[in-house]
Amino acid sequence: MILSGNEIKQQLGGNIVIDPFDESRLNPNSYNLSLHDELLVYEEVVLDMRKSNRVERIQIPPDGLVLTPNQLYLGRTVERTETHNLVPMIEGRSSIGRLGLFVHVTAGFGDVGFCGYWTLEMFAVQPVKIYPGVPICQIFFHQVAGDITEYASDKYQHNRDIQPSMLFRELSGADPAQQLELEFDAGRGARDLFGQRIVQQAAR
Numbered sequence: 001m002i003l004s005g006n007e008i009k010q011q012l013g014g015n016i017v018i019d020p021f022d023e024s025r026l027n028p029n030s031y032n033l034s035l036h037d038e039l040l041v042y043e044e045v046v047l048d049m050r051k052s053n054r055v056e057r058i059q060i061p062p063d064g065l066v067l068t069p070n071q072l073y074l075g076r077t078v079e080r081t082e083t084h085n086l087v088p089m090i091e092g093r094s095s096i097g098r099l100g101l102f103v104h105v106t107a108g109f110g111d112v113g114f115c116g117y118w119t120l121e122m123f124a125v126q127p128v129k130i131y132p133g134v135p136i137c138q139i140f141f142h143q144v145a146g147d148i149t150e151y152a153s154d155k156y157q158h159n160r161d162i163q164p165s166m167l168f169r170e171l172s173g174a175d176p177a178q179q180l181e182l183e184f185d186a187g188r189g190a191r192d193l194f195g196q197r198i199v200q201q202a203a204r
Contacts, residue, residue: 002029003086003141016141017082017115030138032093033077033118035060037132040074040162050171055164060132067101067124075120076162078133082115084150087142090118096136100125103137113150116159 005026008016018031025032043054055074058065067073081088088110092103105121120137130136151157155166 001143003143004029005031008141011086015084015086017080018139019080020078025135027138030091030140032135033079033081033090033137033139035120035130035132035134035136036076036078036117036162038075038162039065039122040164041071042164047165049165049167051168052166053164060130062132064129064131066127066129067122069124069126071124072105073122073124074162074164075122075136077118077120077137080115080117081139083110083141084113085144085148087112087144088114088139089142090137090139092137093135099128101128101130111151112144112148113152115157117161119156119159119163 003011005028008031009023009026012018012021018033025034037060039058039060040055041058043056047053058073090104090108090110092101096103102123102125103120105123110118118137118139155169156163
């Protein structure tokens with residue numbers, strides 16, 4: 001069963017934490033989460049599951065940023081959530097989907113006990129302009145049957161920022177060969193409306 005909007009509100013401060021919370025974003029059976037003002041993009045030509053792939057940080061200016069097709073952008077929600085005794089899930093809003101923007105490529109399914117910000121795997125079908133703070137996705141909650149063991153991963157639990165894949169922590173025998181760096185000036189990178197790159201180096 002999925003919680004109604006009224007039930008989400010009733011369970012705030014207990015099984016559900018949404019911080020910050022704005023009642024105007026409460027839907028009949030979900031809550032709209034908003035987009036933070038930074039993105040990450042991978043710098044590698046080939047992403048390696050066994051390695052920590054390099055990333056570059058992009059600032060979304062107040063007047064918007066155009067996302068280009070065939071590029072994965074990692075974002076996060078402004079809101080930090082906690083969920084206990086329920087299964088949290090996120091989905092893109094229909095108004096966002098109708099602009100050809102995928103908010104999560106595959107990872108919309110959360111775990112009981114997850115605490116942190118939601119990392120978004122964003123992919124645009126065609127160029128689309130996004131803005132910081134826009135309601136980008138919706139979170140909803142399923143009731144769960146059976147004994148509960150809360151999520152306690154050392155990869156993503158209690159995160160404080162956008163998180164690239166940390167699958168490499170699960171894998172062993174990584175090839176030490178150097179990865180190739182993706183040249184964003186060749187036309188693959190995010191740019192503003194004037195064609196200028198908007199980037200900041202992420203902490204390595």
